[in-house]
Amino acid sequence: MQNDDEHKPAATGESAGDLNDSTSYSPTGNHPTHHWKRAVIGTPGLGDRSTVFFAALQMTRMPMTLTDPNQPDNPIVFANKAFLDLTGYEEHEILGRNCRFLQGVETDRDAVAELRAAIDAKEAIALELINYRRDGSSFWNAVFIAPVLGPDGELLYFFASQLDVTRRRESEQSFRQAQKMEAIGQLTAGLAHDFNNLLQVVSGNIDIVASQVEDDRHQRLLNNAARAADRGSKLTRQLLAFARKTRLEPKTVDMNQLIHDFGDLLDNTVGAQIRLVTTLERRLPAVQIDPTHLEMAILNVLLNARDAMPKGGTVTIATRLWKLNGDAPMHQLPEGEYVVLTVRDEGTGMPDNVRRRAIEPFFTTKGAERGTGLGLAMVHGFVQQSLGRLEIDSTPGEGTEIRMLFPVANAMTGSAPAAPAPKQASGQGATGGSETILLVEDSDDVRALAQEQIAALGYRVVLAASGEEALERLKTETIDLLFTDIVMPGGMSGLELVEQFRKTHPETPVLMTTGYNEDLVADIPRGSNLDVIGKPYRREQLADRIRAALDRRTPGPRRDINPIVPAEG
Numbered sequence: 001m002q003n004d005d006e007h008k009p010a011a012t013g014e015s016a017g018d019l020n021d022s023t024s025y026s027p028t029g030n031h032p033t034h035h036w037k038r039a040v041i042g043t044p045g046l047g048d049r050s051t052v053f054f055a056a057l058q059m060t061r062m063p064m065t066l067t068d069p070n071q072p073d074n075p076i077v078f079a080n081k082a083f084l085d086l087t088g089y090e091e092h093e094i095l096g097r098n099c100r101f102l103q104g105v106e107t108d109r110d111a112v113a114e115l116r117a118a119i120d121a122k123e124a125i126a127l128e129l130i131n132y133r134r135d136g137s138s139f140w141n142a143v144f145i146a147p148v149l150g151p152d153g154e155l156l157y158f159f160a161s162q163l164d165v166t167r168r169r170e171s172e173q174s175f176r177q178a179q180k181m182e183a184i185g186q187l188t189a190g191l192a193h194d195f196n197n198l199l200q201v202v203s204g205n206i207d208i209v210a211s212q213v214e215d216d217r218h219q220r221l222l223n224n225a226a227r228a229a230d231r232g233s234k235l236t237r238q239l240l241a242f243a244r245k246t247r248l249e250p251k252t253v254d255m256n257q258l259i260h261d262f263g264d265l266l267d268n269t270v271g272a273q274i275r276l277v278t279t280l281e282r283r284l285p286a287v288q289i290d291p292t293h294l295e296m297a298i299l300n301v302l303l304n305a306r307d308a309m310p311k312g313g314t315v316t317i318a319t320r321l322w323k324l325n326g327d328a329p330m331h332q333l334p335e336g337e338y339v340v341l342t343v344r345d346e347g348t349g350m351p352d353n354v355r356r357r358a359i360e361p362f363f364t365t366k367g368a369e370r371g372t373g374l375g376l377a378m379v380h381g382f383v384q385q386s387l388g389r390l391e392i393d394s395t396p397g398e399g400t401e402i403r404m405l406f407p408v409a410n411a412m413t414g415s416a417p418a419a420p421a422p423k424q425a426s427g428q429g430a431t432g433g434s435e436t437i438l439l440v441e442d443s444d445d446v447r448a449l450a451q452e453q454i455a456a457l458g459y460r461v462v463l464a465a466s467g468e469e470a471l472e473r474l475k476t477e478t479i480d481l482l483f484t485d486i487v488m489p490g491g492m493s494g495l496e497l498v499e500q501f502r503k504t505h506p507e508t509p510v511l512m513t514t515g516y517n518e519d520l521v522a523d524i525p526r527g528s529n530l531d532v533i534g535k536p537y538r539r540e541q542l543a544d545r546i547r548a549a550l551d552r553r554t555p556g557p558r559r560d561i562n563p564i565v566p567a568e569g
Contacts, residue, residue, distance in 0.1 A: 044156050046078055063087075063162040065099070066148070069155055073098045074119070077157070086164060088134035099160070102131040106138060115145065122147045122155055128165060140169040195232065196515025197443055199536040203229040204449040207539040208456075229536070250288045250386070252409050255319050255339055256280040258291055262298070266317070269302050273312035281320040287339045288409040289386045297379040301343045301402050304376065308347025308400065318342040322405065333389050337408040344401040350394040358392055379404070435480035435550055436460040440470045440497065442488040450483075453539050454546065467492030471500065479508065481550055486514040486532075498530075509549040513537070 046066070048054075057064060063083035067074045075096045084091060087102065103112065111129040118125035124146035131141040142165045148157040203226065210222045259266075259278060270276055298317075305315045320340050328335040350358065359380040376390075383390045383404050394400040437459050441447035444465075451461050462477050464470035468491060470484065482501055486494035498510055515535035533545050 044150050065094075065160045065162075067099065067158045067160065069119070069158060074158065083162065086133075086139075086162060087131075093134075102141070104130065104132040104138060106130045107132075115143070118145065119158060128169070131162075139164045140166045194515070196535040197446055199229055199232050200515070201445045201449055202232075203536050203538065204453060208449075208452065211539075249290050249292075251291060252286045253289055253291050253294070254284070254286055255341060255406075256282075256284055258294065259298075259317060259319070262295055265295075266298070266302060269299055270306045270315055274306055274309060275312075275314045277314055277316045279316060279318040281318075284319055284321060284339060285337065285408040287406040289406055290382075293382045293386075297382050297404065298341075298343070300376065300379050305343060305345035305347060305400070308345055308349075313346040315346075316342075316344045318344070321408075331389055331391070331405065333405065333407075338388070338405045339408060341404045341406070342401060344399060346399045349396040349398050349400055350392075351396050355392055355394045359390065376402075433547065433550060434458055434460070436462060436478065437481045437483050437546070438462045438464065438470060438473060438477065438479045440464045440467065440482070440484035440488075440494065442466060442485060446485075450542075453542055454483075457543055457546070459546070467494065467497035470497055474501070474504070479505075481509050481511060481546065483511045483513070483546070486512050509552050511545060511549045 057080045060080065061082050063086040064080045065076050065083055066078040068077045071077075075098055076094050077096075079091060079094050084094075087094075100112075107130050111127055114127060115125060115129075124144070126142070126144045128140055128142050130138050132138050142163040143160060145158055145160045147155055148159050150156045206222055206226050206229065210219065210226070213219055213222065259280065263278075267276055302315065309315075319342070322338045322340050323336075324331060324333055324338060325335050359376050376392075379402075380390045383406070386406055388404060388406040391403040391405070392400065393403075437454055439447065439450055439454065439461055441450060442465055447463060447465065451463060454461050462473055462479060464473050466488060467484075470482075482498070482505075484494040484497055488494055494512055494514075498512065501508070501510065510530050512530075512532045513535055514532065531545065531549050533541065537545075
């Protein structure tokens with residue numbers, strides 16, 4: 001006995017091989033060559049729902065609909081169960097309605113226009129656009145729409161399949177954002193290096209002239225110029241922090257204790273109109289971070305919170321312990337324990353388009369005189385360099401919450417949190433001497449300035465413009481200190497020079513300088529005769545560091561020197 005279906009004419013179709021589908025997600029993972037972009041059916045109508053094919057439509061996980069263009073407004077006449085699962089609607093809420101009810105405020109009008117044009121032309125189309133579920137939540141919908149024709153070529157239906165591709169779109173967006181931030185980071189780090197060399201010349205010459213001028217008016221002008229140079233130095237440090245090129249000095253830190261010790265400055269930062277509340281979880285594990293950079297990060301976030309509440313309000317600083325296990329991938333962090341530092345304000349908040357760009361350098365919604373747009377960029381760079389993560393939640397009109405997640409310090413890294421080291425007054429112990437110093441610097445201006453500063457301290461200076469020239473000078477000169485730039489493009493770098501120098505002069509101290517605190521600095525083998533000072537440095541700092549380096553040749557206690565000292569005003 002033959003099945004009745006065998007007497008019905010078979011449906012035919014046209015291959016979708018030439019369909020423009022370069023941006024939309026393909027469920028098969030391949031370019032369409034077998035599935036149809038236009039179908040011709042032999043038996044119109046939706047009355048027979050007893051076949052295995054109708055059961056397959058209801059069992060598939062691919063959302064599907066049929067619309068009837070012969071009825072007013074092209075309404076939905078069939079939707080399978082997967083479509084109901086995708087959108088959250090019930091069948092009676094969908095049938096008889098045009099598909100535009102899925103659209104919302106963020107739906108691309110150009111994409112909608114493309115859909116309408118394809119429908120008017122009775123052509124197939126595949127694209128992606130934002131749609132909305134019944135509960136108001138949005139999702140990226142990969143839509144494929146194609147006409148269904150009758151035996152005589154008349155248009156009967158439009159078939160549509162959908163697919164939620166939100167996760168893929170977010171992953172692609174995150175990847176593009178990471179690429180953009182990495183490119184910006186490399187650019188800004190290179191600019192910071194060159195800018196630091198320029199600032200070194202400016203601030204160094206100001207120091208020299210200021211020491212020779214007694215007129216009050218001229219001193220005032222020079223002091224103004226010096227403060228401007230210091231602000232430029234701070235700007236380059238922020239750029240390097242964003243680019244994750246700042247040399248960190250991590251210590252085992254009690255987060256609660258640091259915030260407690262930092263309290264007076266925090267109060268002064270937010271001002272009298274802001275109510276500052278702290279909620280600190282007790283018995284919080286220590287973290288391994290640079291306390292100075294953490295303080296700078298907290299201050300930057302608090303300044304943003306203050307500016308977001310011009311009429312006052314409450315800022316809450318909180319700490320707590322998070323244990324990330326199954327939810328670790330959502331935070332893009334390895335599983336483990338994290339100390340979370342949260343700063344929440346009641347300010348104006350940020351829309352999503354602003355929040356997504358908040359960590360980009362120089363992006364700011366403030367006026368030109370109220371910010372550089374580097375605050376959160378610096379915080380982001382510092383947290384990432386500390387193996388943590390910065391998260392921002394914000395709602396317009398309700399405020400912003402900034403979360404900094406730091407991994408808990410390994411028990412083997414230290415037994416007790418380190419107390420903050422006392423800061424030494426600028427120029428303390430800045431004495432000269434009569435030793436011979438080999439100065440290696442590729443920039444003519446910086447080399448001339450450093451020569452004048454060092455010679456003014458009484459030292460004998462031997463000059464070299466490159467690593468190769470320095471090695472030639474060492475054949476005929478006996479020196480007491482090698483003072484070299486690290487980054488010298490076009491030939492032997494400072495690191496390569498130091499490596500060769502230590503083979504023949506293992507006991508001679510080395511002082512290096514750089515305007516770009518590269519990751520390479522972290523790999524320098526530390527010894528009792530090796531040190532680094534960051535550009536731009538002031539005259540007193542250079543004098544102090546040179547003397548300290550030379551004194552390391554003699555036995556006896558000496559004060560500890562931070563490997564890289566950012567210049568301070």
